Amino acid sequence: MIKKVQPGTKLSGTVTAPPDKSISHRSALFAALSREVSVIENFSEAADPQSTLNCLTLLGVEIDRNGRSVRIRGVGRDGFQTPLKPLDCGNSGTTMRLLSGIVAGAGIECRLTGDASLSSRTMKRIMDPLKQMGCTIDGKDGEYAPIHIGKNQGLRPLRYPLPIPSAQLKSCVLLAGLFSDDPVEVVEPIPSRDHTERLLELDSEAFGTAKVIRSSRSDVIPAQNYEVPGDFSAAAFWMVGGTIFPGAEIRISNTGMNPTRNAAYHILEQMGAEFERTNDRFAQKEPVSDLTVTSSALRAIELDPALVPNCIDELPVLMVAMCFAEGRSVISGASELRHKETDRLAAMHEILTLAGAKTELKEDGIIIYGNPDFEPLAARYPSFHDHRMAMASAILALRSKGSSEIVDAECTAISYPHFWQDLSALQEN
Numbered sequence: 001m002i003k004k005v006q007p008g009t010k011l012s013g014t015v016t017a018p019p020d021k022s023i024s025h026r027s028a029l030f031a032a033l034s035r036e037v038s039v040i041e042n043f044s045e046a047a048d049p050q051s052t053l054n055c056l057t058l059l060g061v062e063i064d065r066n067g068r069s070v071r072i073r074g075v076g077r078d079g080f081q082t083p084l085k086p087l088d089c090g091n092s093g094t095t096m097r098l099l100s101g102i103v104a105g106a107g108i109e110c111r112l113t114g115d116a117s118l119s120s121r122t123m124k125r126i127m128d129p130l131k132q133m134g135c136t137i138d139g140k141d142g143e144y145a146p147i148h149i150g151k152n153q154g155l156r157p158l159r160y161p162l163p164i165p166s167a168q169l170k171s172c173v174l175l176a177g178l179f180s181d182d183p184v185e186v187v188e189p190i191p192s193r194d195h196t197e198r199l200l201e202l203d204s205e206a207f208g209t210a211k212v213i214r215s216s217r218s219d220v221i222p223a224q225n226y227e228v229p230g231d232f233s234a235a236a237f238w239m240v241g242g243t244i245f246p247g248a249e250i251r252i253s254n255t256g257m258n259p260t261r262n263a264a265y266h267i268l269e270q271m272g273a274e275f276e277r278t279n280d281r282f283a284q285k286e287p288v289s290d291l292t293v294t295s296s297a298l299r300a301i302e303l304d305p306a307l308v309p310n311c312i313d314e315l316p317v318l319m320v321a322m323c324f325a326e327g328r329s330v331i332s333g334a335s336e337l338r339h340k341e342t343d344r345l346a347a348m349h350e351i352l353t354l355a356g357a358k359t360e361l362k363e364d365g366i367i368i369y370g371n372p373d374f375e376p377l378a379a380r381y382p383s384f385h386d387h388r389m390a391m392a393s394a395i396l397a398l399r400s401k402g403s404s405e406i407v408d409a410e411c412t413a414i415s416y417p418h419f420w421q422d423l424s425a426l427q428e429n
């Protein structure tokens, strides 16, 4: 599907942040690991969390879904069945990496597959620690899906300093650790999203910015119902849209504001974006707020590389904001962007170049020469089958004079199925 984006004359109104993708995956996995019946409210309707539900069903977990309400009958750590078919993780790296930790820890013989994009993303990062723990795991060319997981002879304890600041890797090791008699410890030098340890209430200790998190078979999976907060990463598109569109005022309600996740909010504020943050509250264990963003003059920023893991999925749309900021913005330490649904550094460089922005691609980031009067060229933007590229291009195209096209625009359904409707509603209000 090719989507036309017309700049229009306004961008205002209220959107409710769609349910968080990361927390939807986790709530389903953790509910399955418990021995209770859990109800998850505000479960994401996007394609990626549905992949997690499909895989759990194949592992013998009973799931009843009614829109955003999902009821899961937990089977406990030892209750998973050997699946009769491969576990298809679709486009979802989170599904493949977190679920691998569980099935490898449990020693369930199975195969995990994914679409072309997921099959080109390295899984070596999870295979290394899982093998060190005594799990049987292998993949195509030793690192790609399809992944094959086999039985194990009991797990060995592990103290694992994370070589990459990745919440998926951290979560995979900790979830496998739930099957180990002796504690598995993950040492995290730079914080990444903490949804796993927060929702599972895992034991952790902080040493300055570093953290050690432990899991073992003796950890009780909390019996709990879940309320998924709104997705900060989806809300970020409206934060930037509202900032760069003249005269805009957008209220984004129910936005997840987990401090290990919302660096883009603080970065935009530092760049000059004006937010009103109200109604601070908790959705179960996760902080949420309502945000109102109004159009603001932006200044350039040199991003602190230590913040990259806390805004990894927001970097593409932050690059869009940087195009409209006075001066030279620099992103460094972001080579992880090259390992997402597509190489997001190369893809954003191509998109911004098509728009006529002045940028320099680096191995681990990008330099953007911004201009508050920047007028992106109306263009046909490729999405690279990557939901975040499609949505970042759409926000960029709102500042063009003419209408642009986004190719393969349906890929937004991976994380934000109502993105195009929400955009139209903001333009029509």
Ligand SMILES: O=C(O)C1=C[C@@H](OP(=O)(O)O)[C@@H](O)[C@H](O)C1
Pocket (backbone or CB within 6 Å): 021, 022, 023, 094, 165, 166, 167, 168, 169, 171, 193, 312, 313, 336
């Ligand atoms: O743990 C998670 O839910 C996620 C972690 C991040 O990936 P990495 O941990 O691989 O950086 C992020 O890009 C992804 O969208 C979701």
Ligand SMILES: C=C(OP(=O)(O)O)C(=O)O
Pocket (backbone or CB within 6 Å): 048, 091, 092, 093, 094, 095, 313, 340, 341, 388, 415
């Ligand atoms: C990278 C992403 O997800 P995943 O790794 O789960 O495919 C994303 O949603 O931007």
